[in-house]
Amino acid sequence: MxxxxxxxxxxxxxxxxxxxxxxxxxxxxxxxxxxxxxxxxxxxxxxxxxxxxxxxxxxxxxxxxxxxxxxxxxxxxxxxxxxxxxxxxxxxxxxxxxxxxxxxxxxxxxxxxxxxxxxSPEAKLKPVDMRKVIEESLLLAKGHDRSDVSVRAEFCGQTSIMADGVLLRQLFLNLIINAIDAMDEGGSLKIRTRVVEDRQRYMEIKVSDTGRGIRKEHIDRVFDPFFSTKDRGTGLGLAIVSTVVNAHSGFIDVDSVAGEGTAFTIGLPMLREYRI
Ligand SMILES: Nc1ncnc2c1ncn2[C@@H]1O[C@H](COP(=O)(O)OP(=O)(O)O)[C@@H](O)[C@H]1O
Ligand SMILES: [Mg+2]
Incomplete structure (x- = not known):
């Protein structure tokens, strides 16, 4: 149907x-x-x-x-x-x-x-004398130095440490050149080392200048690669400094007052088994 x-x-x-x-x-x-x-x-x-x-x-x-x-x-x-x-x-x-x-x-x-x-280097640790490393860096910085900048280095206690001398020389060279650059109206550069017995034994190296200081808004960026406030800066100096510090499992602090100066404090662990 x-x-x-x-x-x-x-x-x-x-x-x-x-x-x-x-x-x-x-x-x-x-x-x-x-x-x-x-x-x-x-x-x-x-x-x-x-x-x-x-x-x-x-x-x-x-x-x-x-x-x-x-x-x-x-x-x-x-x-x-x-x-x-x-x-x-x-x-x-x-x-x-x-x-x-x-x-x-x-x-x-x-x-x-x-x-x-x-x-991105690895630190090849060998016994080095920090006094020698710093003096060599100061020598390498010759040419950047100026008569209106006084330089003083003080070494307190043990200066021998297991570290990579080549990397450290480059680290200090960058800090020294930056300090001199910051003191275009003259001033003083001081480098001081001492041994600190904390939870861990470490060598503290303080590099301070009486230069123009770092502005507050820049302080968090100074270690960034390519950050520079200079006309012809590369912004690589402090990036290398922090790479070298890290390669040594160390630390770095920066303390700066605009118009008064800047101090970089570096701590490098000292291996207990190494004593001379
Ligand atoms: N000692 C110092 N005093 C004042 N400013 C500093 C100092 N060291 C670093 N700076 C600041 O940090 C920036 C980055 O430094 P760096 O990485 O070495 O690069 P560059 O020197 O090529 O500019 C500098 O341009 C400057 O502004
Ligand atoms: Mg620099």
């Missing part, structure tokens, strides 16, 4: 079908929008990955270039030194040779900082 479906039933079914298809269309449109959004996001992420790759490659290249520049720079330093000595009787010319030496030292410091920054 072919009974005809009631018209209402057909019309209800048609309405249900129309609602369902409208909902599907809406869902489809939403999905299309989402796909568009995801494609844009993916394109941005791909760009970011590409940028990171390029930066990493640039970093590697910078480290390689730094290495390559090191050797000829060493020869130039020797030559400039010889020239300085040869020109002892001609002070005007000697001053020029001295400029060359100073420029080479700055470049060498920049390269050392770049190489250390690129390599």
């Amino acid at each position: 072919n009974e005809q479906l009631p018209v209402e039933l057909l019309s209800d079914a048609f309405n249900v079908f129309r609602d369902a298809s409208r909902k599907l269309e809406e869902q489809y449109a939403l999905l299309e929008d989402r796909i568009d959004e995801l494609s844009i996001e993916l394109a941005e992420k791909n760009k970011a990955i590409e940028r990171t790759r390029r930066l990493a490659a640039m970093g590697e290249m910078a480290a390689r270039v730094a290495h390559e520049i090191r050797n000829p720079l060493g020869s130039m330093a020797i030559f400039a030194n010889l020239l300085e000595r040869e020109l002892a009787s001609e002070p005007d010319k000697q001053r020029l040779a001295n400029h060359v030496s100073t420029g080479i030292k700055s470049l060498d410091n920049l390269l050392s900082n770049m190489l250390l920054f690129a390599s």
Whole structure:
């Protein structure tokens, strides 16, 4: 028996079908929008990955270039030194040779900082004499020094410690240069070491200056890589300082009053089994 479906039933079914298809269309449109959004996001992420790759490659290249520049720079330093000595009787010319030496030292410091920054170094601990390390750093800073800045180093108690002398020299060189930079109207730089018997025995080294100090809003950022308030600063100095301190499982504090001066205090653990 072919009974005809009631018209209402057909019309209800048609309405249900129309609602369902409208909902599907809406869902489809939403999905299309989402796909568009995801494609844009993916394109941005791909760009970011590409940028990171390029930066990493640039970093590697910078480290390689730094290495390559090191050797000829060493020869130039020797030559400039010889020239300085040869020109002892001609002070005007000697001053020029001295400029060359100073420029080479700055470049060498920049390269050392770049190489250390690129390599996240490990400390190779050996017995070192902190007095010798600090005196060598002061010597390396020659050229940055000025007649209106007095320098005093005081060593109290034991100065031998298990540490990485090469890394520490770079650490102090950066602190000393920063201190001198901060005293463009003259002042005094003091370096003092002492042994502290706390829960752990450690050597404390305080580097203080009477320079312009660090502004409050900058104090939390001074150890950030590339943070610099100087026209030609790289912002790598204190980043290296904190890397070297960490490599020795030490600590660093900074205490500064704008207009009065700055003191960096470093603590390096002294291994108990090492005594001389
Ligand atoms: N002894 C100091 N006195 C005053 N400001 C300092 C001192 N040491 C560091 N700073 C501040 O910290 C910043 C970062 O120092 P650093 O990482 O060595 O980079 P750079 O010397 O290239 O600027 C400096 O630009 C300066 O503003
Ligand atoms: Mg610096």
